[in-house]
Amino acid sequence: MAKAVIIGIPGETGLWLADLGAGTVKPLNPTGDLATVNDLRKTGGTFVNNVDLSVAVSSVQVALSGHVDG
Incomplete structure (x- = not known):
């Protein structure tokens, strides 16, 4: 199972490393x-x-409220 995620979102040129552990x-x-x-x-x-x-x-x-932006 993955223990880390690389994240890139539109409008952000950089990447992020989320260490789940x-x-x-x-x-x-x-x-x-x-x-x-x-x-x-x-x-x-x-x-x-x-x-x-x-x-x-x-x-x-928004995330903690359980909503997903549309």
């Missing part, structure tokens, strides 16, 4: 294949691997 999120400087995938993302591409739910919300409060 430690409960932390930190900026990530991509290298290698990840840098290539990030370059494709910047031009509108999408890459999903081993994730079965991903939702971007406008705030933590």
Whole structure:
């Protein structure tokens, strides 16, 4: 089972590394294949691997309330 997730959202050029075990999120400087995938993302591409739910919300409060922005 995955213990970390790399996150990229539209409008953000950078990537983030969420360490699920430690409960932390930190900026990530991509290298290698990840840098290539990030370059494709910047031009509108999408890459999903081993994730079965991903939702971007406008705030933590929205997520904690159980709502999903439309």
